[in-house]
Amino acid sequence: xxxxxxxxxxxxxxxxxxSLTCAxxxxxxxxxxxxxxxxxxxxxxxxxxxxxHRGSTNxxxxxxxxxxxxxxxxxxxxxxxxxxVTAADTAVYYCASVGIAALDFDSWGQGTLVTVSS
Amino acid sequence: xxxxxxxxxxxSASVGDRVTITCRASQTISDYLNWFQxxxxxxxxxxxxxxxxxxTGVPSRFIGSxxxxxxxxxxxxxxxxxxxxxxxxxxxxxxxxxGQGTKLEIK
Numbered sequence: 087x088x089x090x091x092x093x094x095x096x097x098x099x100x101x102x103x104x105s106l107t108c109a110x111x112x113x114x115x116x117x118x119x120x121x122x123x124x125x126x127x128x129x130x131x132x133x134x135x136x137x138x139h140r141g142s143t144n145x146x147x148x149x150x151x152x153x154x155x156x157x158x159x160x161x162x163x164x165x166x167x168x169x170x171v172t173a174a175d176t177a178v179y180y181c182a183s184v185g186i187a188a189l190d191f192d193s194w195g196q197g198t199l200v201t202v203s204s
Numbered sequence: 205x206x207x208x209x210x211x212x213x214x215x216s217a218s219v220g221d222r223v224t225i226t227c228r229a230s231q232t233i234s235d236y237l238n239w240f241q242x243x244x245x246x247x248x249x250x251x252x253x254x255x256x257x258x259x260t261g262v263p264s265r266f267i268g269s270x271x272x273x274x275x276x277x278x279x280x281x282x283x284x285x286x287x288x289x290x291x292x293x294x295x296x297x298x299x300x301x302x303g304q305g306t307k308l309e310i311k
Contacts, residue, residue, distance in 0.1 A: 121300075130291065130302055130303070130304045130305050131240075131248065131291055131293070131302040131305075132302070133293075133298075133299050133300045133301060133302065135298075136298070136300075144298040144299075145298075145299075146298075146299040147205070147299065148299075180247055180248075184295075185253075188253050188254050188257070189236060189238075189253070189254075189295035189300075190238060190250055190253035190254070190257075190259070190295075191238060191240070191248075191250055191293070191295075192250050192253075192259065194247035194248060194249075195247065196247060197246075197247050
């Protein structure tokens, strides 16, 4: 059973860098990818990217120049950084665990609302 | 990117009804299809993975089917707690895109 707890700054100004952290509690850490997804207010879900326990990443091409996902395997902390934010990046951001075998997004963090406003 | 198109975008039904939501992929995705339920202010909750496999703890009234490009989520005998928004997601390749959602409302 995976549990995820996330945190980070909730209010940013345009051009700043979004930084979120997700603590992973898992007995099967290497059996999962670790992913970030966001949801703009009143909108659908957007996959941002993923990382495996070896540090290999995949990113959404629409954000690839601005997004970075990292994983600290000593602390089991997953991180998301998104640079040069604009109002369009205002969203609830979720971390999620993804089973390697079935690619099931089986556990999600509680979500963090990030608002970008001058 | 693989585009996922859900229909309908909204649906009104009554407790006890059977409803079906469809999801179409812009290219074949084999059976790499997840379904999620989301309630306001909450994270999405996985219902079905690999097209038809029921996530642990999810009631058996939720049934997923399909293959290739066309998939369905059927909910038999709606319960009050089933009124929510449903999303499909393909995990065939990255970016792992979602459908736009189907909002299921009480009639």
